[in-house]
Amino acid sequence: QKEVEQNSGPLSVPEGAIASLNCTYSDRGSQSFFWYRQYSGKSPELIMFIYSNGDKEDGRFTAQLNKASQYVSLLIRDSQPSDSATYLCAVNGANFGNEKLTFGTGTRLTIIP
């Protein structure tokens, strides 16, 4: 079982709709969770992080965390063509002071104009 799993996609969403990206993780003791956006040929860019159960909103982005079910999701409202990219879910280890992130393979999102 992979430590962090994402559907590779591609996920196609019409412009203006809500894009929903999901991620599950295997380490129940994981502390913090990150969403990165990566455009083709570029390096990852941090979108947001979450560490408490529930929702966290930042502009058009909402991260949702459910530790009991071991999943974290990212919602993108009012999707724009510029949101087309690969979205990487990353999980911080359970051990205090463990700085490493474990990345999923990413979900490729395409926003259709």
Added chain:
Amino acid sequence: GAVVSQHPSWVICKSGTSVKIECRSLDFQATTMFWYRQFPKQSLMLMATSNEGSKATYEQGVEKDKFLINHASLTLSTLTVTSAHPEDSSFYICSARARGGFPGTQYFGPGTRLTVL
């Protein structure tokens, strides 16, 4: 804030030569820096973790004598690919963890595309 730079952005070299890649945190002190490699259409693969003033910790399967890492200061880490071969061609990306930042948060540099002929 939290800007990380890398130099060079791309490099082409002959097989057998060594290549040095610099990673700098421009507006913060980086307690820890990370080096990743990414092959086309694959996810990030962590190569090593480095802390200022100490030896890097390499991931399993990564040759420490081939990929030399030096974390000289709180704002600079370098990766040297020694005796590069075509199979080392990849996208090398560094990231940095800010002192006092939220645990686990990493800020990525723009990456260096290495092509070995």
